[in-house]
Amino acid sequence: MENTFEPKVVAFCCHYCAYSAADLAGSMRLEYSPNVRIVRLMCTGKVDTLHLLKAFEDGADAVFVAGCEEGSCHFQEGNLFARQKVIEAKKLLKEVGIEPERLEMYHIAASNSVLFAKAADEMTERAHKLGPNPLKTQGKSI
Amino acid sequence: MIVGERKTFEQIWDSIKDLKSVLVLGCGTCVAVCQAGGEKEVGLLAAELRMKSQLAGVTIKIGEATIERQCDREFFDAIKDKAKEYEAILSMACGAGVQYCAEVLEPMRSIPALDTRFIGVTEAQGNWAERCRACGNCVLADYGGICPMTICAKSLVNGPCGGSKNGKCEASQEKDCAWVLIYNRLKKQNRLVDLNKVLTVKDYSKQTHPGRYINEVYLKPRMEEKSAQ
Ligand code: SF4
Ligand code: SF4
Numbered sequence: 001m002e003n004t005f006e007p008k009v010v011a012f013c014c015h016y017c018a019y020s021a022a023d024l025a026g027s028m029r030l031e032y033s034p035n036v037r038i039v040r041l042m043c044t045g046k047v048d049t050l051h052l053l054k055a056f057e058d059g060a061d062a063v064f065v066a067g068c069e070e071g072s073c074h075f076q077e078g079n080l081f082a083r084q085k086v087i088e089a090k091k092l093l094k095e096v097g098i099e100p101e102r103l104e105m106y107h108i109a110a111s112n113s114v115l116f117a118k119a120a121d122e123m124t125e126r127a128h129k130l131g132p133n134p135l136k137t138q139g140k141s142i
Numbered sequence: 143m144i145v146g147e148r149k150t151f152e153q154i155w156d157s158i159k160d161l162k163s164v165l166v167l168g169c170g171t172c173v174a175v176c177q178a179g180g181e182k183e184v185g186l187l188a189a190e191l192r193m194k195s196q197l198a199g200v201t202i203k204i205g206e207a208t209i210e211r212q213c214d215r216e217f218f219d220a221i222k223d224k225a226k227e228y229e230a231i232l233s234m235a236c237g238a239g240v241q242y243c244a245e246v247l248e249p250m251r252s253i254p255a256l257d258t259r260f261i262g263v264t265e266a267q268g269n270w271a272e273r274c275r276a277c278g279n280c281v282l283a284d285y286g287g288i289c290p291m292t293i294c295a296k297s298l299v300n301g302p303c304g305g306s307k308n309g310k311c312e313a314s315q316e317k318d319c320a321w322v323l324i325y326n327r328l329k330k331q332n333r334l335v336d337l338n339k340v341l342t343v344k345d346y347s348k349q350t351h352p353g354r355y356i357n358e359v360y361l362k363p364r365m366e367e368k369s370a371q
Contacts, residue, residue: 138197
């Protein structure tokens, strides 16, 4: 059973940096985890704690938010707001009994495709270690 | 606005965990502005409760709704029917709203999800501060628009006390001495001389509870009774 588990990892990426980095990773033919589904946003400042919780509620095994590096957000400080939302969401996840490590914030420059690939692999690895989102395994018959 | 703060998740969970169904009801006015009990916070709390109940292996139907205000009867009309499908309301309004919820929807249980903190202002994003204690006898005109009842830790209307030091209050170094603020404000307004005024005694009788305020103009009109001849 465990061997067949393929985690679903959701990545909220900003258009200007992290998404460009993901794009570049593709162009460079860098290999990264195919488990990652990218949600592109104009800026990670748009990410709300509610989006992060909903992703888990809808069955994501791991989620990460990837914004620009500190100081280079195209909208000044959207990435910093996103980081606060991630911290808040981690707290809420812990309260309900979901491992907060399933969620993480990354700062990735548009040129840093390697870091994007690393983040994708790291979060997939974490999900593999932690197993499926407990919401999918608990409270169900069998 | 009324500023509220969400109770801990543990406290909220404890208060609803034995129920079969609960409607999380937000208030779209004060507590929505201070980001404690508006539509978004309803979404967050409901999501948390759904996940928690699933993980705890209990089935609780969790609904979400937000009305404009919970301190005005007519706004409840929008959710009256929906409320009937639930065992209790988890109200995210201030204490007044939670109580009105219990009254308007009686005998439905109404459970508070917030702790009501104070009447205050938004000083900065995510930062709210108390400004008024609803004393019922506002003296701001004489004190440069700074409330001695609220800002002074001892509510002195005749300050400062001997504990005022370098502009700070002896109760806490984090707090400004209200009387230094009042002095500086009056100085800017060229009204320092007003501090010499002997003010009338403050009417504390208005602070008896529960308060009530009636404005005849807006009372529902009634036919004049014909005087017996
Ligand atoms: S119920 Fe309370 S929080 Fe809501 S509008 Fe009325 S006073 Fe404000
Ligand atoms: S004096 Fe202070 S507490 Fe009283 S009504 Fe005015 S602001 Fe509010």
